[in-house]
Amino acid sequence: MQPTATCLEELARHLAGRHEHLLEAWRLESQSDPRQTTAGSLTRSQFNDHIPEVLAAFEQKLIKRPGSSGAACATRELRGEEIKHGQQRWQQGYRQQELMREWGCLHLCLARELENFVADKPDWDRRALATAQRELIQLINDGISESADQYARMERAEAAGRVKDLELAIAQLRELEYRRTQLIHQAVHDLRGDVQSVGSVAELLGSPDLAGTDRSEFSTMLQAGVSAVSSMLSELMDLARLEAGQEHRHAAPFDAAVLLGDFCRMSQPHAIARRLYLRTEGPATLRVEGDAHKVRRLVQNLVFNALKYTEEGGVTVSWGREETEWWLIVKDTGPGLQGGPGAPLASQLRDATITAREAEVRSAAKEGRESHMLDQAEAGSTTPVPSQAHPGEGIGLSIVKRICELLDASLELTSSGESGTTIRVLFPLSYPTPGRK
Secondary structure, three states, rough: OOOOHHHHHHHHHHOOHHHHHHHHHHHHHHHHOOOOHHHHHHHHHHHHHHHHHHHHHHHHHHHHHHOHHHHHHHHHHHHHHHHHHHHHHOOOOOHHHHHHHHHHHHHHHHHHHHHHHHOOOOOOOHHHHHHHHHHHHHHHHHHHHHHHHHHHHHHHHHHHHHHHHHHHHHHHHHHHHHHHHHHHHHHHHHHHOOOOHHHHHHHHOOOOOHHHHHHHHHHHHHHHHHHHHHHHHHHHHHHHHHHHHOOOOOOEEEEHHHHHHHHHHHHHHHHHHOOOOOEOOOOOOOOEEEEEHHHHHHHHHHHHHHHOOOOOEEEEEEEOOOOOEEEEEEEEEOOOOOOHOOOOOOOOHHHHHHHHHHHHHHHHHHOOOOOOOOOOOHHHOOOOOOOOOOOOOOHHHHHHHHHHHOOOEEEEEEEEOOOEEEEEEEEEEOOOOOOOO
């Protein structure tokens, strides 16, 4: 009978030679799970993500012998890749349940591979088998734990952005109340304290003795404050419906190029009013399958937010297709998403994009193709820079993220103070089973 260490090394070598088979088996297992709908919309390299590196680190741990210092190093590498996996799955629009269930699918595939391997080796050390089974359980347990924990951390960061939005809204209301009090106090003072009731206050505000500039300022401030709060409440209601699962995906064929082109033409007056450009780039026709209404809502959020927070230059909307996906890019020349309330979510999306690009570039190099993922290096510095805090920025980005989850779409983001913000959304060209999600 072979020594335990020799058996474990033999198993590691076997697994290393079976990567492609294991990854394909895992993909098929996940796609056959009715509770996992997002996996079917990903390309092979997107689905594989950092799992090839997870398998390689697991094999190194077996070779180094579990419990040794070399195995400890492999364990640290394993956990790093598991964290990246959770980060990318969040960026790809997975629900947390899907993330955990796909780890279970991977467990089934690896367990079957181990059983088949041992079945052909009657002289294999049973202690080695017990060790391999224990390490496999540990691998999946850590994978679920680390990935889910990272997923939860990113959701908390997103929630932090919403808290900032609400704090800004409250601060605006307090400022509005303070200014209102000051203006009324000034009016009352000027008219020697003759205000006795709410009716007389209204009368005094219409009095010619109240300075016109004060009346105009108060009116403008009141309208702006009510409009901002009303808009934020509407966005919060939209977000609440999305998060409560009250909205569903209704997939049908439509022309994405026509939808996006028409939307941008209708939005030109808004850009012109702000002295900004709104440009479009893409083919005249792009037939896809999806939920046209929700795609329009998504691009509306992205474009209107970009126009709202951009002071100079403008916004470019472009679209196109790859082999099994189509993409939408909204690029602005604004101050970036690093200093306002949307910063926590934007930062997590930017980090997730960087992590996803690592795996995509490796896969693209292996397959001899070019990666089209956004590259933060092209956006410029990642150092946070002060920028004005814009109410609703975090909520708007959260709405976009939730719509992406509903549409099985990946969301990529790069942002800097030098080059503005670029957001790329990658949609499936079609869905395995048209209908609701």
